[in-house]
Amino acid sequence: xxxxxxxxxxxxxxxxxxxxxxxxxxxxxxxxxxxxxxxxxxxxxxxxxxxxxxxxxxxxxxxxxxxxxxxxxxxxxxxxxxxxxxxxxxxxxx
Ligand SMILES: [Zn+2]
Numbered sequence: 001x002x003x004x005x006x007x008x009x010x011x012x013x014x015x016x017x018x019x020x021x022x023x024x025x026x027x028x029x030x031x032x033x034x035x036x037x038x039x040x041x042x043x044x045x046x047x048x049x050x051x052x053x054x055x056x057x058x059x060x061x062x063x064x065x066x067x068x069x070x071x072x073x074x075x076x077x078x079x080x081x082x083x084x085x086x087x088x089x090x091x092x093x094x
Contacts, residue, residue: 021041023051
């Protein structure tokens with residue numbers, strides 16, 4: 001069994017599945033309260049992870065999972081940025 005490398009798993013804030021964080025998108029809330037997409041995964045602040053699978057994105061918007069994860073109102077543009085990120089990612093795989 002290949003167990004040498006530790007895979008960092010994170011829970012998706014939308015569908016709550018555990019995934020390899022490298023396959024997920026990090027959204028970060030910085031100290032000044034700004035919420036934005038952190039494609040590099042390195043921005044300082046509190047992070048939340050979204051996997052973007054199947055119904056996950058629809059659910060994210062429907063349940064306003066980002067608002068819940070950060071306990072604040074997250075601008076609609078952040079949800080759009082998350083969707084754009086995953087639609088691009090899907091295009092790359094074609
Ligand atoms: Zn998900």
